[in-house]
Amino acid sequence: MMGHLSLSHFLVVGGLLFCFGLMTVLTRRNAVAMLMGIELILNGANVNLVAFNHYVAGGLSGQIFALFVIVLAAAEAAVGLAIILAIYQMIRNIDTANITSLRQ
Amino acid sequence: MEHAVQQLAPLAVTPVGFLWLIPLFPLLGAAINSTCGWWLQRKYGKAVNHCIAIGAMVLSFALGCVAFAQMLGLPGEERFLQNTLWTVLTAGPIHVDLAFALDPLGMMMVLVVTGIGTLIHIFSVGYMADEPAYWRFFAYLNLFIFSMLLLVMGDNFVIMFFGWEGVGLCSYLLIAFWYTDPAKAAAGMKAFVVNRFGDFGFLLGLFLLFWGLGGVWHELPTGKLSYQPNVPGQQLRIISGEPATNSTEAEHREATIEIGPTLNFRQLRDQVVVEATGVAQRLLHQKLFGFGLLAMVGILLFVGAMGKSAQLPLSVWLPDAMAGPTPVSALIHAATMVTAGVYMVARLSFIFALSPTAMGWVALIGTLTALFGASIGFFQYDIKKVLAYSTVSQLGFMFIGVGVGAYWAGAYHLLTHAFFKAALFLGSGSVILACHHEQDMRKMGGLGKLMPTTQKTYLWACIAIAGFPIASGFYSKDEILWKAFSQQHLSLLGMPAAWLGPLIYCAGIIAATGTAFYMFRSYYMTFTGEYRGGHEDGHGHDHGHGATPKESPLSITGVLVVLASGAVLASLLGLPASWTNRPPILEHFLEPSLPATVHFTEHPHWMEWLFQLFGVSAAAVGWLFARALYRNGTSQVPAQLLARWKRAWTVVYNKYYLDEIYGATVVRGSLVLARILSWIDSRLVDGVVNLAGAVTRLVANVDGAIDKYIVDGAVNLIADCTIGAGRSLRRVQTGRIQTYLYGALAGALVIVLLNFLIK
Numbered sequence: 001m002m003g004h005l006s007l008s009h010f011l012v013v014g015g016l017l018f019c020f021g022l023m024t025v026l027t028r029r030n031a032v033a034m035l036m037g038i039e040l041i042l043n044g045a046n047v048n049l050v051a052f053n054h055y056v057a058g059g060l061s062g063q064i065f066a067l068f069v070i071v072l073a074a075a076e077a078a079v080g081l082a083i084i085l086a087i088y089q090m091i092r093n094i095d096t097a098n099i100t101s102l103r104q
Numbered sequence: 105m106e107h108a109v110q111q112l113a114p115l116a117v118t119p120v121g122f123l124w125l126i127p128l129f130p131l132l133g134a135a136i137n138s139t140c141g142w143w144l145q146r147k148y149g150k151a152v153n154h155c156i157a158i159g160a161m162v163l164s165f166a167l168g169c170v171a172f173a174q175m176l177g178l179p180g181e182e183r184f185l186q187n188t189l190w191t192v193l194t195a196g197p198i199h200v201d202l203a204f205a206l207d208p209l210g211m212m213m214v215l216v217v218t219g220i221g222t223l224i225h226i227f228s229v230g231y232m233a234d235e236p237a238y239w240r241f242f243a244y245l246n247l248f249i250f251s252m253l254l255l256v257m258g259d260n261f262v263i264m265f266f267g268w269e270g271v272g273l274c275s276y277l278l279i280a281f282w283y284t285d286p287a288k289a290a291a292g293m294k295a296f297v298v299n300r301f302g303d304f305g306f307l308l309g310l311f312l313l314f315w316g317l318g319g320v321w322h323e324l325p326t327g328k329l330s331y332q333p334n335v336p337g338q339q340l341r342i343i344s345g346e347p348a349t350n351s352t353e354a355e356h357r358e359a360t361i362e363i364g365p366t367l368n369f370r371q372l373r374d375q376v377v378v379e380a381t382g383v384a385q386r387l388l389h390q391k392l393f394g395f396g397l398l399a400m401v402g403i404l405l406f407v408g409a410m411g412k413s414a415q416l417p418l419s420v421w422l423p424d425a426m427a428g429p430t431p432v433s434a435l436i437h438a439a440t441m442v443t444a445g446v447y448m449v450a451r452l453s454f455i456f457a458l459s460p461t462a463m464g465w466v467a468l469i470g471t472l473t474a475l476f477g478a479s480i481g482f483f484q485y486d487i488k489k490v491l492a493y494s495t496v497s498q499l500g501f502m503f504i505g506v507g508v509g510a511y512w513a514g515a516y517h518l519l520t521h522a523f524f525k526a527a528l529f530l531g532s533g534s535v536i537l538a539c540h541h542e543q544d545m546r547k548m549g550g551l552g553k554l555m556p557t558t559q560k561t562y563l564w565a566c567i568a569i570a571g572f573p574i575a576s577g578f579y580s581k582d583e584i585l586w587k588a589f590s591q592q593h594l595s596l597l598g599m600p601a602a603w604l605g606p607l608i609y610c611a612g613i614i615a616a617t618g619t620a621f622y623m624f625r626s627y628y629m630t631f632t633g634e635y636r637g638g639h640e641d642g643h644g645h646d647h648g649h650g651a652t653p654k655e656s657p658l659s660i661t662g663v664l665v666v667l668a669s670g671a672v673l674a675s676l677l678g679l680p681a682s683w684t685n686r687p688p689i690l691e692h693f694l695e696p697s698l699p700a701t702v703h704f705t706e707h708p709h710w711m712e713w714l715f716q717l718f719g720v721s722a723a724a725v726g727w728l729f730a731r732a733l734y735r736n737g738t739s740q741v742p743a744q745l746l747a748r749w750k751r752a753w754t755v756v757y758n759k760y761y762l763d764e765i766y767g768a769t770v771v772r773g774s775l776v777l778a779r780i781l782s783w784i785d786s787r788l789v790d791g792v793v794n795l796a797g798a799v800t801r802l803v804a805n806v807d808g809a810i811d812k813y814i815v816d817g818a819v820n821l822i823a824d825c826t827i828g829a830g831r832s833l834r835r836v837q838t839g840r841i842q843t844y845l846y847g848a849l850a851g852a853l854v855i856v857l858l859n860f861l862i863k
Contacts, residue, residue: 022849026842034841096841103839 107374133160142238203408303409409445430533467507474500509702620726
């Protein structure tokens with residue numbers, strides 16, 4: 001049974017993760033939740049990278065790529081949370097429906 | 105008469121440096137009095153004004169005398185003083201210098217103008233003493249003298265014409281001197297307009313002469329005209345005198361004559377007078393529209409003289425000109441300006457002499473005017489009007505003189521007339537002043553006892569004008585009439601008219617009789633009998649000067665005495681040749697100026713004496729009639745005659761209705777013409793203009809519509825589209841991140857779908 005774990009299973013998990021993340025980003029109006037959605041999207045992509053590395057390419061480049069993405073996600077989360085904090089201090093709110101100043 | 109015998113030579117010019125000062129002084133006087141005269145008068149009194157004016161006149165007269173002395177020192181043919189200041193303009197053949205020249209004729213005029221002018225300035229001191237605008241009067245008088253001197257001394261037609269117009273202007277200013285009176289202002293305008301009319305003729309004559317000197321039109325066999333110009337600047341060397349026969353006079357005069365159109369009197373004279381140039385012959389045969397050119401030139405120039413010298417039918421302005429102050433009447437309208445026409449004809453005698461037709465007209469108009477003026481003078485009551493018509497009549501005599509070719513006699517009459525008419529006018533001025541500006545002779549009378557000096561001078565002037573041999577008028581008038589009788593030169597309408605001479609003589613004798621009559625009538629009405637004025641103005645003049653007139657001050661009587669003695673002594677200048685067997689002094693003096701060749705019939709001396717007797721008897725008849733009718737104002741005959749011939753009297757008293765005729769023809773004609781032109785202007789011209797305006801407006805409307813609806817519409821459409829696009833696209837940009845993400849997702853899905861579909 002164990003030997004039946006193929007590339008498709010990983011791709012389905014990565015795709016589900018991506019779709020959940022995307023749904024979260026598109027539907028949630030809380031900025032922190034949106035950040036969490038972005039984390040999901042990135043991790044979906046990471047699963048794909050590692051799976052393709054394991055089943056198709058071999059070697060270590062996929063794993064290394066995934067590591068970079070994780071580092072980037074951490075940096076992005078830090079910057080994003082800092083922005084959210086600044087917005088919160090400005091308008092006491094982090095609902096993205098109210099943050100429309102990008103329009104201008 | 106003997107002019108023709110000697111060969112005429114070009115004039116020798118004697119340059120004289122000071123001639124320009126003669127007209128300068130009056131100009132300066134006029135400038136000072138007109139610019140700051142009012143201030144001087146207010147600050148220092150009237151004496152300053154008249155001292156400036158009279159001082160200028162005296163200086164001018166003194167310089168005139170110096171020039172005269174210098175001229176007398178020269179031989180006859182060199183008596184041409186000239187002074188060129190600078191060139192005014194040069195254009196093609198026209199060359200105009202600001203230059204003055206004096207020949208004997210001009211010299212005589214300068215002495216008359218400055219001499220009598222000075223006397224009249226002095227007279228004005230007394231006469232105008234009560235005038236508030238004293239400075240203005242003297243400024244005008246000086247300006248007049250300046251213009252008159254330009255007229256007389258101008259070396260070319262341009263300077264002369266400048267003076268010619270200048271005297272017209274001053275005449276206008278001085279006639280309308282009391283311009284608050286509409287009648288006087290109107291009289292000034294009348295004089296100006298009539299004079300302008302004459303000037304128009306003068307200018308036309310001048311242009312024709314200039315053109316005629318320039319070249320000639322030939323009719324080619326084909327019928328076309330071809331113009332053959334005279335080479336401008338062409339020169340001809342003339343050697344005068346005969347060096348072979350007269351070796352002692354080694355230096356014979358050499359001169360070059362420029363042939364061609366010129367405005368200069370001397371050049372004109374030289375080329376016309378010297379036969380070797382052939383200019384005279386060419387002019388004689390030149391025709392314009394089938395008329396002789398010279399006849400047209402002469403008649404047109406004479407039209408100018410008619411205006412200035414008040415000849416029929418342009419005589420209407422002179423009687424009205426008496427509205428001006430009396431010294432003005434004496435100076436301008438008797439002694440100087442009105443004789444400018446005579447002067448001009450005498451100055452251009454060489455042109456007139458070439459055209460017997462023109463001379464015939466001059467003499468004929470002169471005769472008619474002499475008769476016309478004398479007959480109106482019979483019945484006037486205004487003393488100045490009598491003198492005005494007398495002036496018209498005497499000017500007629502002068503034109504008879506210059507018309508029949510007795511140029512020197514015309515000039516001589518000009519001289520004597522200047523003296524006696526100035527004396528008469530100033531005498532009347534003295535009387536008018538004494539009678540408190542009453543001019544009606546019916547309200548005078550008996551002034552002889554009260555004003556003895558005025559009376560005596562007036563009497564002597566009357567004797568002079570009437571033509572008794574003890575004073576000058578006889579000699580000039582007799583010479584004119586005698587020359588008229590013996591002329592052979594005139595023609596009328598191209599036909600020789602020898603019969604014109606005796607006719608002119610008869611008319612002249614009648615006019616001379618009339619002259620004696622009306623002059624002595626005015627004398628007797630004014631100075632004899634009882635004083636008829638001063639009764640009814642007791643209430644009007646409470647300040648007591650309505651009483652008996654008294655003699656005028658010395659500044660007036662002194663001038664009168666000088667003028668009256670001049671009127672007597674001037675006879676010495678013209679003692680006839682039949683008495684002394686020598687040509688009269690003045691004729692001899694003027695000879696170089698009057699080079700015209702006119703032939704007269706030679707009559708024996710006894711015949712001339714007989715005619716002189718006729719002249720004297722004519723004067724005596726006129727005098728005796730006047731004496732019988734008007735002496736002491738006692739005779740009832742004038743009133744009876746008046747009642748008997750009421751209708752004829754009315755016609756003559758109203759100047760033959762000449763003014764009314766003018767009113768009905770010229771004035772009304774001008775008005776009708778003006779109305780027609782106004783109609784044409786308002787209907788035709790304006791119609792065309794309005795039509796053009798309407799068409800333009802229509803085009804502009806169409807153009808505006810195109811602009812508004814098509815061009816602007818297109819522009820607005822583009823703008824509206826842009827606005828609409830912007831408005832709808834603005835919704836897309838919400839500022840919300842999710843929206844953008846939806847967009848990105850949709851784009852990604854589309855790319856994926858397309859990827860599948862295209863595969």
